Amino acid sequence: MATAARTYVTLILGAIMLALGVFLAARPLYAPGRPLTSSIWLDLVFALFFVLRGLMNIRAARRITARRAAMQEPPGPPAPPER
Numbered sequence: 001m002a003t004a005a006r007t008y009v010t011l012i013l014g015a016i017m018l019a020l021g022v023f024l025a026a027r028p029l030y031a032p033g034r035p036l037t038s039s040i041w042l043d044l045v046f047a048l049f050f051v052l053r054g055l056m057n058i059r060a061a062r063r064i065t066a067r068r069a070a071m072q073e074p075p076g077p078p079a080p081p082e083r
Helices: 004-030 040-072
Strands: none
Touching (some): 004 040
16 A cells, blocks of 8 residues: 555656646747757657656546545444344
8 A cells, every 4th residue: 555655756746747748748839949859749749748647646646545535434324224
């Protein structure tokens, strides 16, 4: 089971990767003709990778948090006895 610290790090890295991917995808709009890498296509591939990986990390952190919260919930009321 993942610890709270690992979940937090996964969430933060996911947010950073998502922000970096959005930056790489939006950069050609305000700085045309000046790619960060050797070509605009490579920039877009990196942007797609970082956006998808960031979303996967955020989704995983949320799923772990939800699973941990579900395990800590008190059990519901007892079932009524059968007659």
